[in-house]
Amino acid sequence: MDLEQMKETCVSSELIFDGKVVHLYVDQISLPDGRPAMREFVRHIGAVCVLPLFEDGTVACVRQYRYPNAEVLTEIPAGKLDYKGEDRAQAALRELREETGCACGRLTHLGKLYTSPAILDEVIDMYLAEELTEGETDFDDDEFLAPVRIPLAQLVDEVMAGQIPDAKTQVAVMRVWELLRRRKENEVC
């Protein structure tokens, strides 16, 4: 199938709920074959996440209550953009400072994560932070976070055992694990 033939065209768009974080739309669309269909989806301003890796191989994580699933999750630091078009690297450094108290000397962009592309346009830019220097945390007023340092190798085992359900944390942990392996191979060569 020609990819151009897969495109869905907007016929009309209705903003159902314009919230603080969630902006819900119901669009009437035209399928590639011309038939009508409907798409319910949420627009989100976008977010960043950052895996803070210390020289001793540990990662600064946060444990946080997530209301929709009514569970405490282990996650890497993350937060949504303050405004549309905000510089992602700057936002990552801010979240790193707020949630771990750290500054970093080396920030590596790992790429983008589309969390649930059928119903949500949220894009998370993922970063690895290294050469960390510790300072004071500065949590948002309505955030109740428990900081926790976990060895990266243990996080990998927990991801592999299905014990870390958060998507961005699974992705960042597995990608940094592979990134370190590739760096090591390059050193050996």
Next chain:
Amino acid sequence: MDLEQMKETCVSSELIFDGKVVHLYVDQISLPDGRPAMREFVRHIGAVCVLPLFEDGTVACVRQYRYPNAEVLTEIPAGKLDYKGEDRAQAALRELREETGCACGRLTHLGKLYTSPAILDEVIDMYLAEELTEGETDFDDDEFLAPVRIPLAQLVDEVMAGQIPDAKTQVAVMRVWELLRRRKENEVC
């Protein structure tokens, strides 16, 4: 911080939009320190995804237009549950058959993925499908999918290069890559 002290309590819940896929709620809550706050979030029935791995090391993927981001994405087969409480393994076998035409002799549960836990309760159960036998695809009526076979090693490189934005696909690819490495190590030992 004691984890019990992180719990957010529902004071009242309003269903704003009860759609076909998206069910939007605005809840008034009580923070751990007793202050009031508000949570906007979406309930979703849940989904499954499956990484179909052939003996030659290739993976059956689909390329699909995703309306919220207006992009064609490369993804592993996936779909939402047909009804609440549906058996996840059965749903994974159904999506595998519908989107790739394959049956499988070995299905491994990789665990759960919470796609965007701050605003969405969606849980995706992830599977690896092996010992595949090929048959006819049976796409849903409003699905325009382009099937594509990609070597797993190439998918890993594409994930590492930031070229596969879909969350479930990034997670499943990286986890299966690590799983195969661990199986191999166990064979050697």
